Amino acid sequence: MIKIQHISRIYQNGTTKTSALKDIDFKIKPNEVTIILGPSGSGKSTTLNILGGMDRPTSGQIFYDDRVISNESDKALTDYRRKIVGFVFQFYNLVSNLTVRENIEIAAKLTNNNQDRVNQLIQKVGLENRQDNFPDQLSGGEMQRVAIARALAKEPALLLCDEPTGALDSKTSQRIFQLLKDSCSPKTAVVIVTHNSEVAPIGNKVVHIKDGKISEITNNPHPIAVSEVNWS
């Protein structure tokens, strides 16, 4: 379980200070999809970056089980990012001179180097026929499927997704959200940042952020199916 406690983040550029997060608290559990919902500039990406150990809070603490991540050394934080966290970004961030299979394999090599899992993931995301292609030979939806397989290759306890369908059409978005929802398991918590309130009801929990503050946390005992979302 991940617990965010009294997190604030102030960015300072010269004399200008931006208070991106103001004392936020929430918990993330395995086997749950958590949706972080809010308008542009509300602090969603800042929250995700802090959760993923890519950034540190100005104050407050993040617990990963009994570890206090926010107090750890840079080396320990790198280890946390490598072994615990999988990232899915809006613009895929694939390595352009590696094939689909190689993009997934390099992530697996960071942890378990499990070739069976690489094969299973290529099948899971439906890219068996594209595994020797390079990213620039793929559609946006295919690239995002590679990015998801890459993130899952290390069996992350925490899968963090920042606007994963922001650049995709609605039919492709539906497929990507289905894959993300299916990635949630007793071992893996899934966190998805979005500004699209239509997809929020697929989550077990919705954290509403506005102006760097949590305005509401909704627990949803009966999430809707991805196919029930109004994608138009």
Ligand SMILES: Nc1ncnc2c1ncn2[C@@H]1O[C@H](COP(=O)(O)OP(=O)(O)OP(=O)(O)O)[C@@H](O)[C@H]1O
């Ligand atoms: N590196 C930075 N330096 C200064 N200000 C920043 C920096 N990163 C983000 N901010 C500011 O912090 C606030 C929150 O930004 P953040 O990117 O977390 O919002 P967001 O909800 O993810 O927005 P979007 O949906 O547009 O990506 C914004 O006011 C933004 O301008």
